[in-house]
Amino acid sequence: MSKTYILAGSNSAIAKATASTLRAQGHKVIEISRANSENEYQYQVERYEQGQFPTFEEKINGLVYFPGTINLKSFGQLTMNDFQNDFSIHVLGAIAFVKSYLNLLEKDGKSSIVFISSVAGSVGMPFHSSVAVAKSALEGLTKSLAAELAPGVRVNAIAPSLVNTPLGERFINTPEKLSAIEKRNPLRKVGEPNDIANMINFLLSEQSSWVTGQILGVDGGMNNIKL
Numbered sequence: 001m002s003k004t005y006i007l008a009g010s011n012s013a014i015a016k017a018t019a020s021t022l023r024a025q026g027h028k029v030i031e032i033s034r035a036n037s038e039n040e041y042q043y044q045v046e047r048y049e050q051g052q053f054p055t056f057e058e059k060i061n062g063l064v065y066f067p068g069t070i071n072l073k074s075f076g077q078l079t080m081n082d083f084q085n086d087f088s089i090h091v092l093g094a095i096a097f098v099k100s101y102l103n104l105l106e107k108d109g110k111s112s113i114v115f116i117s118s119v120a121g122s123v124g125m126p127f128h129s130s131v132a133v134a135k136s137a138l139e140g141l142t143k144s145l146a147a148e149l150a151p152g153v154r155v156n157a158i159a160p161s162l163v164n165t166p167l168g169e170r171f172i173n174t175p176e177k178l179s180a181i182e183k184r185n186p187l188r189k190v191g192e193p194n195d196i197a198n199m200i201n202f203l204l205s206e207q208s209s210w211v212t213g214q215i216l217g218v219d220g221g222m223n224n225i226k227l
Helices: 014-022 080-104 129-151 168-171 175-184 192-205
Strands: 003-007 027-031 041-046 064-065 111-116 153-161 215-218
Touching: 003 014, 003 080, 003 168, 014 027, 014 192, 041 153, 064 192, 111 129, 111 192, 129 153, 129 215, 153 192, 192 215
Parallel strands: 003 027, 003 064, 027 041, 064 111, 111 153, 153 215
Antiparallel strands: none
């Protein structure tokens, strides 16, 4: 049965992989991005946190919020503006996105909201203060919304470690950097966009009908394994 999903931040590599997977299954994917429109189902928004999202009439079966930053600096180098900007994109943008379309979501127990968190939301890492603050708040929102919207809508978050995307490219753009990152990962590799897209697809599908309020680590084991 074909369903309709809205993806915010659809220009990201993980969002593109997700959209491709969903369309291959026959679903309709509406894309929202700050980039220029590329197809008939893509819409542009200037700032996610301002809540100026396009309006639709049709019923929606799932929402996925992708926008994020990787703002790694020492705590002393991070400005208040850094914290405010990261929080605004990661958290306030997600809130505005869900608020914009919550009334369109089918409340049939089959609809799903998916957020993208980070391993930094639960594991202390140097230079991750701003990201950790934002992602920890997003994880709190995930659990609170899951409780409030049950049983009609499921809400979960995925917490990856570093994924091979343009956003994370600067951390793995030399053989030496890539090797150092891989050595810190229990599975000795960096994630690929499809690794995350596959989990998103699972959480949107009815295969995850008994999963809500969860922060699911797709991270090569970094959250739970120390070698």
